[in-house]
Amino acid sequence: MVGIPSYNNAKTIGHVVRAVDAGLAKYFPDKKAIIVNSDGGSKDGTSEVIKNTTIDHNALLIQHPLSMSHRITTPYHGIPGKGSAIRTVFQMAVDMGASVCAIVDSDLRSITPEWIELLLTPVLKEGKDFVAPLYSRHKFDGTITNSIVYPVTRAFYGKRIRQPIGGEFGFSGNMAEFYLKQDVWGTDVARFGIDIWMTTEAVANDFRVCQAFLGAKIHDAKDPGSDLSEMLVQVVSSLFDLTEKHSDKWKVVKGSIDVPTFGFRYHVGLEHVMVNVGRMLGIFRDGLDNLDKIWLEVIGSGDFGEVQTLGAVSDEKFRFPLKLWATIIYDYAIAYHKKKLPPQHLIKSLIPLYLAKTASFVMEVADMDQYGAEAEIEKLCLDIFSPECGTSHSFFFILEV
Amino acid sequence: MEGFLSLILEPINEVYLKFKGFFPNILAMLTIIIIGICVAWLVKTVFLKVFKAIKFDNWCDRMGITALMRKGDIWAKPAEVVVKVIFWLFVIVSIMVGFSALNHQAINSLVNQFFLYLPNAFSAVLILFIGYMVAGFLSRAALIAAVNGGLSYAKLIANAVRLMLAVLFFAMALEQLNVAPKIVVSAFTIIFGGIVMAIAISFGIAGIETAKRIIEGEKTKLENDKKGDVEHI
Numbered sequence: 001m002v003g004i005p006s007y008n009n010a011k012t013i014g015h016v017v018r019a020v021d022a023g024l025a026k027y028f029p030d031k032k033a034i035i036v037n038s039d040g041g042s043k044d045g046t047s048e049v050i051k052n053t054t055i056d057h058n059a060l061l062i063q064h065p066l067s068m069s070h071r072i073t074t075p076y077h078g079i080p081g082k083g084s085a086i087r088t089v090f091q092m093a094v095d096m097g098a099s100v101c102a103i104v105d106s107d108l109r110s111i112t113p114e115w116i117e118l119l120l121t122p123v124l125k126e127g128k129d130f131v132a133p134l135y136s137r138h139k140f141d142g143t144i145t146n147s148i149v150y151p152v153t154r155a156f157y158g159k160r161i162r163q164p165i166g167g168e169f170g171f172s173g174n175m176a177e178f179y180l181k182q183d184v185w186g187t188d189v190a191r192f193g194i195d196i197w198m199t200t201e202a203v204a205n206d207f208r209v210c211q212a213f214l215g216a217k218i219h220d221a222k223d224p225g226s227d228l229s230e231m232l233v234q235v236v237s238s239l240f241d242l243t244e245k246h247s248d249k250w251k252v253v254k255g256s257i258d259v260p261t262f263g264f265r266y267h268v269g270l271e272h273v274m275v276n277v278g279r280m281l282g283i284f285r286d287g288l289d290n291l292d293k294i295w296l297e298v299i300g301s302g303d304f305g306e307v308q309t310l311g312a313v314s315d316e317k318f319r320f321p322l323k324l325w326a327t328i329i330y331d332y333a334i335a336y337h338k339k340k341l342p343p344q345h346l347i348k349s350l351i352p353l354y355l356a357k358t359a360s361f362v363m364e365v366a367d368m369d370q371y372g373a374e375a376e377i378e379k380l381c382l383d384i385f386s387p388e389c390g391t392s393h394s395f396f397f398i399l400e401v
Numbered sequence: 402m403e404g405f406l407s408l409i410l411e412p413i414n415e416v417y418l419k420f421k422g423f424f425p426n427i428l429a430m431l432t433i434i435i436i437g438i439c440v441a442w443l444v445k446t447v448f449l450k451v452f453k454a455i456k457f458d459n460w461c462d463r464m465g466i467t468a469l470m471r472k473g474d475i476w477a478k479p480a481e482v483v484v485k486v487i488f489w490l491f492v493i494v495s496i497m498v499g500f501s502a503l504n505h506q507a508i509n510s511l512v513n514q515f516f517l518y519l520p521n522a523f524s525a526v527l528i529l530f531i532g533y534m535v536a537g538f539l540s541r542a543a544l545i546a547a548v549n550g551g552l553s554y555a556k557l558i559a560n561a562v563r564l565m566l567a568v569l570f571f572a573m574a575l576e577q578l579n580v581a582p583k584i585v586v587s588a589f590t591i592i593f594g595g596i597v598m599a600i601a602i603s604f605g606i607a608g609i610e611t612a613k614r615i616i617e618g619e620k621t622k623l624e625n626d627k628k629g630d631v632e633h634i
Binding site: 228229279282283287289291294297338339340342344345348349352 | 465548551
């Protein structure tokens with residue numbers, strides 16, 4: 001089964017359906033397959049596009065499959081959001097006894113039939129329960145993932161899943177049943193944070209996880225309403241909530257290990273990404289002038305002193321120390337746990353610091369290739385593990401949980 | 402001579418008789434007040450122990466109540482503050498009940514007025530407390546949003562939000578206390594109307610060019626900023 005959650009994606013969903021259909025026909029011709037579109041009440045004709053999308057198997061040099069894949073479009077119920085849409089896919093997977101499932105976003109422009117093979121085969125042939133995506137991305141892209149989500153997930157759960165909030169996943173029928181049984185569908189998971197929730201639950205509950213290299217991820221122009229503050233609040237609050245929930249699991253984690261990676265890795269030519277470093281540092285300095293009381297309360301006088309020193313450094317020489325960033329993330333996790341501020345305010349107050357860290361990263365890796373940039377991210381992950389930062393803070397956090 | 406003595410003794414006797422009639426009332430008042438203070442002290446001790454047992458202070462820390470108190474310049478522990486409030490509530494009520502034991506018409510009417518006024522006072526305190534919380538929450542939200550939006554006058558916006566809400570809730574509290582309600586409403590209307598008028602005049606007439614430049618500047622800035630946005634997720 002392949003699930004496609006959607007909401008007003010008529011422009012792009014046709015391509016996604018064609019790629020999924022071709023992938024199922026080409027790589028799983030002897031399997032019974034179903035494409036489930038879980039829709040949030042689209043008004044732009046998304047459902048019609050799905051029904052009317054056809055594929056010429058001969059043109060794609062695909063043998064006619066033994067069993068054609070069926071398509072179902074169903075509205076989801078419950079709290080509006082991607083989480084509720086995916087829950088419907090889980091429910092249908094369990095009801096139909098699906099042995100393997102995948103979920104792909106409906107706004108993808110770069111999806112190919114091979115994505116379906118890569119997301120489903122590790123479950124079918126290797127007995128994996130959860131397949132996370134691995135993309136080739138521009139070194140400046142995915143900064144929340146690179147500077148917060150990946151290092152924290154890796155440090156806390158000990159598995160190196162490079163794209164924990166990728167958006168595309170493969171999973172077994174057992175995994176779908178496990179997800180469905182969790183009592184989270186009336187919470188924020190149903191609205192947002194479903195991606196990090198799925199990944200974290202899989203690693204924290206010792207399911208067999210792996211990742212599959214899918215190539216470049218290009219999707220539709222982002223929703224103008226989904227601004228940085230909202231994205232950061234959604235992702236980081238979900239991450240911190242899960243950290244609290246699984247405190248007994250990560251207490252015993254020491255170090256991290258690679259997870260099996262499938263797919264042929266290759267370098268992709270990526271579009272240049274413009275970064276306005278001056279604006280980012282401007283917001284950081286405004287934050288220093290205006291959010292000083294909040295930062296002092298959250299990160300303490302020692303780290304705040306370091307941040308103040310950074311405020312006086314010129315743009316060209318500006319470098320955000322990795323250890324300081326790691327400590328700040330832990331301080332924010334503790335402040336979130338202790339409810340020092342309302343969650344929205346707390347996480348939004350992190351934005352100027354996050355932008356400063358991002359600006360520093362952009363300048364540091366400006367002349368590096370993709371591998372050099374990746375090495376910098378690796379350094380941050382190692383700093384989060386270091387005894388003078390990660391361990392001491394984790395220990396403190398454990399005491400307080 | 403007897404007439405002279407009776408002239409002296411009669412008033413004394415009268416005062417004595419009045420005092421004799423009034424003394425039990427004073428005694429009753431003192432007894433009520435003393436018992437009230439004892440009960441208040443007992444309740445305070447019991448509550449303090451209960452709060453300690455249920456770790457009330459820790460709960461307040463977690464709920465952000467302690468932080469709220471610190472922001473309001475209250476540095477005592479939350480449990481201590483609550484038991485102090487309970488203690489003084491008992492003391493004030495017992496003093497008022499004690500006064501009513503004097504059974505004097507003027508005092509009785511004063512006590513009645515006090516008890517009738519209590520709901521208003523309580524509502525006013527509640528309004529001020531809610532106002533303080535709402536003003537703090539919204540001004541902080543405005544401050545963070547303005548900083549993240551790259552506005553250089555973030556603190557000014559946050560202070561303006563706090564001031565406007567403080568004026569609004571203060572006026573509501575005064576109206577609840579029935580303190581010159583007509584003047585309060587008029588003053589509030591004049592202040593708010595004045596602020597809106599000042600903004601309208603400064604942007605609409607006097608500073609039309611400046612306002613235009615600011616709006617165009619912000620628009621261009623936003624467009625330039627959008628061009629430079631990386632994909633964060």
